[in-house]
Amino acid sequence: MRFFFVLMSIYVLHPSLKAQNRIQVAGTIFDAATKEPLKEAKVSIEGLKIVAYTELNGNFQVERPTQGEYILQVSQNDFNTKRIPISGGATLLNLGIIYLERDITLEQTNNLVTLTDAQLLDDEVSSNSLALLQATRDVFLNRAAFDFGQTFFRVRGYDSQNSTVSINGIPMNKFHDGRPQWNNWGGLNDVTRNQQFTNGLEASDFTFGGIMGNTNIDTRPSGLRSGTRLSASVSNRTYAGRLMATYNSGLQKNRLAYAVSGSRRWAEHGYIDGTLYDAFSLFGAIEYKLNKNHGINLTGLIASNRRGRSSAISEEVVEMVGKRYNPYWGEQDGKVRNARERTIEEPFITFNHYYKTDRFRLNTGIAYQFGNFYKSRLGYYNAPNPDPTYYRYLPSFYINSPIGANFMSAVSSSEGFRDDPQLKWANIYRANSGVEAAYVLSDDRTDDRQITLNTIGNFYVNHNFQIDFGLTFRSLRSDNFSKIEDLFGADYHSDVDPFSDTLNDLKGPINKKEGEMFNYYYRLETSATTGFVQLRYDRSNFNVFVSGALAETEYGRNGKFQNERFLKTSYGKSEKLRFLDYGVKSGFTYMLTGRHWLKGHGAILTRPPVLQNVFINPRENNLVVPEIESERITSFDFNYFLRLPKLTGRFTGYYTRFQRMTDVNFFFVDSGVGSDFVQEVLTDLDKLHKGLEIGLEYQLSSMVKLNVVAGVGKYLYASDPHVIINFDTVDAEEDLINLEGNIDLGPAKIKDYKLGQGPQQAYALGIEYRDPKYWWVAMTTNYLTDNYANISTIKRTESFLIDPETGTFFPDATDEYVNQLLKQQPLESFYLLNLVGGKSWLRKGKYMSIFLSINNLFDETFRTGGYEQSRTGNFGQLRHDNLSGKPSFAPKYWYGYGRTFFVNVAYSF
Secondary structure (H helix, E strand, C coil): CHHHHHCCCCCCCHHHHHHHHHHHHHHEECCCCCEEEECCCCEECHHHHHHCCCCCCCCEEEECCCCCCEEEEEECCEEEEEEEEEECCCEEEEEEEEECEEECCHHHHHHHHHHHHHHHHHHCCCCCCCHHHCCCCHHHHHHHHHHHHHHHCCHHHHHHHHHHEEEECCEEEEECCCCHHHHHHHCCHCCCCEEEEECCCCCCCCCEEEEEEEEECCCCCHHHHCCEEEEEEEECCCCCEEEEEEEECCCCCEEEEEEEEEEEEEEEEEEECCCCEEEEEEEEEECCCCCCCEEEEEEEEEEEEEEEEECCHHHHHHHCCCCCCCCCCEEECEEEECEEEEEEEECEEEEEEEEECCCCCEEEEEEEEEEEEEEEEEEEEECCCCCCCCCCHHHHHHHHHCCCCCCCHHHHHHHHHHHHCCCHHHHHHHHHHCCCCEEEEEEEEEEEEEEEEEEEEEEEECEEEEEEEEEEEEEEEEEEEEEEEEECCCCEEECCEECEEEEEEEECCCECCCCCEEEEEEEEEEEEEEEEEEEECCCCCCEEEEEEEEEEEEEEECCCCCCCHHHCCCEHHHHHHHEEEEEEEEEEEEECCCCCEEEEEEEEEEEECCCCHHHHHCCCEEEEEEEECEEEEEEEEEEEEECCEEEEEEEEEEEEEEEEEEEEEEEEEEEEEEEEEEEEEEEEEEEEEEEEEEEEEEEEECEEEEEEEEEEEEEEECCEEEEEECCCCCCCCCCCHHHHHHEEEECCCCCCCCCCCCCEEEEEEEEEEEEECEEEEEEEEEECCCCCCCCCCHHCHHHHHHHCCCCCEEECCCHHHHHCCCCCCEECCCEEEEEEEEEEEEEEEEEEEEEEEEEECCCCCCCCCCCCCCECHHHHHHHHHHHHCCCCCCCCCECCCCECCCCCCEECC
8 A cells, every 4th residue: 555655646746757658749820910920829739738838939839648639729819719630649749830810700709798788788687798708719608699698598597696707816796696797897898808718617717616607807918919909889789889999018128018998889879769878998907027927917997887778668568669669768858868877887996916937826916996886767756657658558557447448548548658658858847846856866876895805826736736726805885875866946855755654864854955865875884705725636538626615705784874664673783694605516527539528517505695685675674584594506517528620519418406595576566465565585495407508610611610509408496485575664663563564475386487587498500601811701590499587476475366355365266267377478489690790901010800790680579588567466456457468567578689780890000
């Protein structure tokens, strides 16, 4: 045994012994257009952790195993990756000069951002961070981003909180919802291209990560392309025009490098009516190489983004005014004004120190982010609802009237709505002609201050063994309040809840004026400490890793207004909530041959509920979701990779189960236990995601490439969660009795209902032609199906069957009738045809390119998602509402874009 241990120690500690079973592959990398050498181009053996980088003269040398056939991959930012089959057992294989061509499809990433922006217009829809997938060459992920992205498709059905995004190693996912906020660096495409991406549960150099994958954006100027770049874009999607300018000095002789970038994007209307777009972005970074081992980098950026929001709409509304209709805007003095705008302006500053030797890398950083996130809304007080789509203003209200259908009024309502369907600002000003405001335009504001400290290390023990580690501390102070922006000519607003006639701010003045806080004001204080350690072991045909993480998170609320409805729980500090979480994941790669290999990964982890699902109603009180606990995630995937000279691909099977989830929702309901604005609290909620991913790419010739992609998933509710509802209008004298007026509704029977997570099946067939004269064109046909709207949970509880007038069950609520009313209907399947193309020129060192894309060429109409309304919360209400076939509270849907275009022209020198 002792002899065996000595032999193993010698093998691990002396990688030179292993080199005897390897041969050297050498060559030189040149720019095909300029015929100049490319420095720091990456050279790797596909499937193996064998990597080298070219020197200043473009030379490289890399080891490979003596046995088998392999694919050598050569890549560089802004250039097409080249794949070269290698075989043979010579001691030295010299490939000579290898030319890389510029990636003339580069502007496609700008096109992608306009698609992803569309997903961020509505708070009810979660962005899947698809724009971040530009960092990978995986054919499935590229189709998911560039083609499926416009349909609200989510990779594996995951919410984007399951991906980890960092800038220079600093995590950017928000405490509030767990998601990365793309808008924080939107419009800075030129300086966020240098990304390191790991898919799914793969090992990452930077973080333990999420189950969806990890992306680190490296903003050091030395890693970006030097020179000046100017670009201009036009589109009919989220913005109409964009201008961008970037300059990067490159690393100079004095060991200094710096980069600056700026962009401006705008639109009076996006594709959806009334969705204005007003954004600018600025970036600056300076890097100094202290010596060959040490470097420092200071990066600052600000991306200000103001947008007009849009709303999901019912089929009744679409039939009258079309899918591009948006009820949030109207004309004021001949100009478009949207009552629901969203503005994000959160500057970010980070300072990093980098230490690097042949065997050790260390990145230590400190970052500070601050700024505002606010959404405007139009409130009404003892006045008619100003929303043009309010149910009492639509034809269905008269058809479904409890006193009998009134078809004449329905026709009159339809005609009036078609003639003038927009918000009427003039009526609002007239109603506010008195002293006290009947209508108030306010901002729901979040002012954040967050500091982050972190360090990330990578230690290469020897040729086979690597240790990664990291430690991060984040502290957030978040002030949340409502601020009066416009009283429309009135003198003040009376800060009284109109439903209960109680004061929202007992310690402040009743009458509030423009620019003052009202309604609610509270502070959230959050901190988190996370650490991970990862061990990796690599052999020529096998590698394995195991990673572990620990995290401690603390949440607290501090009420700044004392609310008369919640005298004892609205003001002051809440209890501190602490969550201790862990994560373990592991994976392996096994090379069947140099061109076929298997990968498998598995993970078990817990994570705290996101901040928005911890406090039941943080605007008004300190109450916490009862018996709240960390979520548990179990995830596995198994992959087969194919890397032939002309055919590459991936086949993946995956399974993920989310357990002990919590969800808090807000809505008005007429249920069997009362009618009111409520907070619905779901606990013990499980979700199941499983499916297959297939991506194949075939090089038909040197100029023509085919690709086939399929994603087949099954995303279900996997439990019957517990439901509690809390009423807003609790009498002040009943404060703290029965947990502020909550009602336990028991389980909701939703197990095996489909999740409203976008299309669960997606297929694509694409062809690309790339001409030697630097122009290209590609076409992709896509088919998407198995998509569902989100269900109303409260309708699946026992309270749905109770008649509020008698307190007993509806006698005619048979299982067959109830199942018919609550049957989940799929959205329509649809085909999309997308075209993209471009051309580039190089003249005397000046580079110019043009890119054009047309999405949904045949102007297909399709719904991307939606939700059931919860207002009809009992059987009697829902049955009556559906008798006519024109329900007043039908599901509301988001509609996909029709035919859209994007054009970009860029000039570099």
